[in-house]
Amino acid sequence: MSAGSAHARHLAEAGRLANEIRLSVEQVSYAYSANPAQAPLFTLEATSLQARPGEIVAILGPNASGKSTLLHLISGALAPLSGRVLLNGFVTQSLTPRTRAQRIAVVQQESALLFPARAWEFVLQGRHSHRRSLRFESEDDVLIAKNALAQVGAADLSDRWMNQISGGEKQRVILARALAQQPLLLLLDEPTLHLDIAAQIGLLDALRRLAAENRYTVVVVTHELNLAAEYADQVVLMQRGRCLRVGPPASIYQRELLEQVFQTPLSVELGSSGRPRVTVLSGT
Amino acid sequence: MRPLTLRRLFLECSILVLILFVVVVIAVKFGAVPVSLYALGRDLWHVLLGQRADLSSDYVLIIKNIRLPRILLGIIVGASLSVAGTSFQALLRNPLADPYVLGVSMGASLGSILALIAEPHLSISPALASLLTPLGAFLGAGATIAAVYFLGRREGQIDSATLLLGGVIISSFLSAIIMFLMNTLSGNLRGLSFWLMGDLSTPLQKSAYWFLGIGFLLAAGAIYTTAADLNLLLSGEKEAMHLGVDVPRVRLVVYIAASLLTGLAVSVSGAIGYVGLIVPHAIRFIFGSDHRTLLPTAALGGAIALVFADTLARTIVAPTEVSVGAVTALVGAPLFIYLLRRRLS
Numbered sequence: 001m002s003a004g005s006a007h008a009r010h011l012a013e014a015g016r017l018a019n020e021i022r023l024s025v026e027q028v029s030y031a032y033s034a035n036p037a038q039a040p041l042f043t044l045e046a047t048s049l050q051a052r053p054g055e056i057v058a059i060l061g062p063n064a065s066g067k068s069t070l071l072h073l074i075s076g077a078l079a080p081l082s083g084r085v086l087l088n089g090f091v092t093q094s095l096t097p098r099t100r101a102q103r104i105a106v107v108q109q110e111s112a113l114l115f116p117a118r119a120w121e122f123v124l125q126g127r128h129s130h131r132r133s134l135r136f137e138s139e140d141d142v143l144i145a146k147n148a149l150a151q152v153g154a155a156d157l158s159d160r161w162m163n164q165i166s167g168g169e170k171q172r173v174i175l176a177r178a179l180a181q182q183p184l185l186l187l188l189d190e191p192t193l194h195l196d197i198a199a200q201i202g203l204l205d206a207l208r209r210l211a212a213e214n215r216y217t218v219v220v221v222t223h224e225l226n227l228a229a230e231y232a233d234q235v236v237l238m239q240r241g242r243c244l245r246v247g248p249p250a251s252i253y254q255r256e257l258l259e260q261v262f263q264t265p266l267s268v269e270l271g272s273s274g275r276p277r278v279t280v281l282s283g284t
Numbered sequence: 285m286r287p288l289t290l291r292r293l294f295l296e297c298s299i300l301v302l303i304l305f306v307v308v309v310i311a312v313k314f315g316a317v318p319v320s321l322y323a324l325g326r327d328l329w330h331v332l333l334g335q336r337a338d339l340s341s342d343y344v345l346i347i348k349n350i351r352l353p354r355i356l357l358g359i360i361v362g363a364s365l366s367v368a369g370t371s372f373q374a375l376l377r378n379p380l381a382d383p384y385v386l387g388v389s390m391g392a393s394l395g396s397i398l399a400l401i402a403e404p405h406l407s408i409s410p411a412l413a414s415l416l417t418p419l420g421a422f423l424g425a426g427a428t429i430a431a432v433y434f435l436g437r438r439e440g441q442i443d444s445a446t447l448l449l450g451g452v453i454i455s456s457f458l459s460a461i462i463m464f465l466m467n468t469l470s471g472n473l474r475g476l477s478f479w480l481m482g483d484l485s486t487p488l489q490k491s492a493y494w495f496l497g498i499g500f501l502l503a504a505g506a507i508y509t510t511a512a513d514l515n516l517l518l519s520g521e522k523e524a525m526h527l528g529v530d531v532p533r534v535r536l537v538v539y540i541a542a543s544l545l546t547g548l549a550v551s552v553s554g555a556i557g558y559v560g561l562i563v564p565h566a567i568r569f570i571f572g573s574d575h576r577t578l579l580p581t582a583a584l585g586g587a588i589a590l591v592f593a594d595t596l597a598r599t600i601v602a603p604t605e606v607s608v609g610a611v612t613a614l615v616g617a618p619l620f621i622y623l624l625r626r627r628l629s
Contacts, residue, residue: 077525101528108526114377114518115573120285125516129528134509136576137287146285158285181527 022217023051023185027083028073030066044069046083047243049236053184053215056208058228060252061238062262067221068189070238074219075106075187087185101129105178107188113162119173120158123148126180148179152206168199175203179210186211188220192227200224204231225262225278229253229271237261249276293577300584304359307588311355311595316603317346353493357484357552358594358608359587360496362559364549366586367504369560370578371542374514375535376433378444379565380623383546384557385448387455388428392550393479394458395424397465414492418499422547428454429543482556482609484594492552499548503541504583510534511575518573556590556609558616563589565623 028047031040044066051057059067072078074085076092085092087103095103105126113122126148127141149155152172157165162173171191178186188207192200208231211218222228228235229249237245237252239261245252253276255268264280271277313319327339327347365383372381372388383389399420403413432454436447459480466476477483488496513534516524521531549556563585564578571577590608593615597608 075526077522097525097530098528101526104526106523106526108523114379115568117573120287121574124285124287125519125527128512128516131512134512136289142285142287 020052021050022053022088023049023057023074023219024086025049025070025074025083026086028070028080028085029082030069030073030078031081032069042066042069042241044073044241045243047236048083049234049243049246051217051219051234053217054211055233056211056218056220056231057234057236058232059219059221059236059238060223060225060228064240065238066241066243067238069241070236070243071106071187071189071219071221074185075104076100077106098129101181103183104185104187105181105183107174107178107186107191109189109193117162118158119149119154119160119162119165119176120145122162122173123177123180126177129181144182145176145180148176149173151179151210152176153202167194168196168202171195171199171203172206175206179214184217186216186218188218190221190223192222192224200227207231225253225258229276229278230273250274253278288574288576293580296571296577296581297584300581300588304584304588304591307591307595308355308359311358311591312347312351314595314599315346315351316598319346350487353487354484354594355591356493357488357496358591360493360500361484361549361553361556362563362586362588362590363504363583364500364545364586365556365559365590366563366582367507367560367579368542368545368549370564370575370582371507371514371538371545372429372560373564374517374575375538375542376436376442376447377518377520378442378447380444380448380561380620382558382561382620383425383542383550384555385455385561385620386429386432386451387453387458388425388432388451388543388546389482389550389555389557390455390458390462390480391424391428392421392547393424393555394462394465395420395422395427395547396551397462397479398424401465401469414489415495418495418548418551420547421551422544425546425550426540426543428458429539477607478554480555480609481607481613482550482554483607484553484590484597485605486552488552496548496552500545503544503548504579506537506541508576508579510537511579514538514575515573554607554609556612558612558620559586559590559593561623562612562616562619565619 025048030044032042033040042064047070049057059070061067069078073080074092076085076095079093092100092104123145124137124141127137127145131137131141146155149158152175154169154172154176157169157173162170165173175191191203195203204227207218207220210216232249234246235249235252236243237257244261245257253268255266258268258278259266266278266280268276268278309324312324313321324347330336330339369382372383372386373379396417399416403416406413432447432451435450435454436442438446462479463476478486513524513529516527516529517531517534525531564582567578567582567585571581593611594608597606597611600606
């Protein structure tokens with residue numbers, strides 16, 4: 001075997017990895033009812049999407065459009081009524097909680113703590129699924145946790161108490177915990193909700209950099225039209241339990257479509273970065 | 285970062301074992317009949333050398349037959365209640381959970397009493413009959429915690445205030461049933477204050493100590509296998525699941541084992557309150573809230589607290605005694621109010 005053919009194979013392999021579909025949501029639907037005998041209170045109609053390593057997918061839509069439900073279906077926390085979610089070919093719902101946590105990290109809207117903990121203790125929780133049940137944290141675990149904190153620019157927060165840091169700092173520590181899980185898929189439910197503009201940009205810049213560096217597939221639920229346009233490779237537009245469109249921001253951000261979904265007059269223009277920019281028009 | 289190591293766990297436990305030893309010595313020394321430390325040391329020396337013939341009669345009579353069994357009971361019951369309290373606090377995500385406050389101890393008391401009532405009517409061997417009371421207590425504890433859990437659930441979430449209120453109401457309801465049964469039925473049911481307040485003065489057969497000790501080790505050991513999971517469960521069930529915790533399994537293990545611990549303790553000592561509340565809080569304050577250290581240190585702390593409280597119960601109004609449960613409640617109830625207020629503010 002010549003060195004040249006080995007190199008070509010290596011290139012082909014790299015190409016295959018870059019083009020592989022990591023996350024595949026296939027015709028997933030869901031119905032929520034308080035009582036099985038009653039009509040469902042909320043339904044999510046069959047939704048499909050695919051994402052590759054390093055891609056950021058934004059799920060957009062008004063309240064009660066099914067964004068979080070879709071995210072929970074992808075995470076495997078909810079069992080779909082029909083269809084399936086595949087991560088590298090495995091059905092996420094049928095993985096054990098431990099295996100699932102090694103592959104999927106979820107950043108929730110809020111993270112409540114019952115007893116005070118320091119940031120490093122919190123980040124080490126991300127190593128739980130990689131440890132045997134009665135083992136203590138190894139040096140590797142500590143190193144990975146330290147790296148995770150450094151990656152989100154929160155190394156200096158390590159020894160601070162979680163209940164004594166700001167919302168933006170807390171969100172970064174929570175993201176660091178998700179990174180410590182070393183996942184393939186990173187799911188975020190409105191991560192910018194309580195953050196000021198600078199913190200929002202900081203978090204999303206970090207996300208884009210991390211997705212590129214670590215080849216995470218990122219799915220993020222958000223209300224922020226412009227942040228999604230700026231940072232997402234794909235946008236999933238939802239309304240009242242239906243997935244209206246899936247595609248790159250430029251193809252989704254059309255004035256009539258967005259006005260109809262968000263029920264407000266707005267204008268869409270192309271920004272300097274080549275990405276669409278939405279302005280909500282008031283006073284009408 | 286200062287992650288937990290086996291060495292630190294061992295060190296923390298060693299400190300508490302040392303304190304427990306000191307408390308045991310105090311408990312052996314003080315009582316209706318004082319014993320000199322010199323005589324104690326001399327007798328211990330004889331025991332260690334195997335020269336049992338040289339023991340003073342004081343040792344055999346008071347120390348070996350009365351005080352040491354009672355201290356041993358205090359150690360097992362204290363450790364059981366403390367580990368049960370720690371587990372309920374994690375399971376229900378409520379720092380004020382305690383077997384007594386939640387009514388679980390009362391459920392175990394009622395279960396024991398019902399077993400004692402049923403025992404003469406069942407034709408079973410004495411060995412099986414002796415298991416009936418702890419079994420009744422376990423079932424009573426398990427049924428009560430299940431009831432409190434469902435009472436405290438609102439829209440799929442456990443509501444802290446509703447949970448505590450549910451526990452208080454169930455507790456008073458169950459104690460009413462206990463009073464009713466005790467007043468109408470006679471027989472070998474022990475006293476009312478035993479079941480409602482708790483007491484360590486009833487001597488047990490030697491085999492019962494083995495049964496209790498092994499039961500404690502099995503149940504506490506089962507809970508310890510979930511220690512790392514409990515740390516994550518404190519941030520919520522959904523979050524714990526996303527971090528890799530098999531939430532239903534952990535819930536089931538802890539639910540059964542903590543009910544077993546409460547049942548075992550109550551079946552031999554009645555409903556001693558607040559040990560499961562005060563001790564885990566004090567331990568968290570000193571050693572932190574990681575369950576991998578919290579569970580073993582809380583067990584030792586519970587043993588220390590109850591042996592100490594029982595020594596007080598035996599000596600403060602000597603030559604009579606008060607229920608040890610009265611001592612723990614006198615200290616525990618104000619502390620509960622303090623914790624509740626701090627939590628509300």
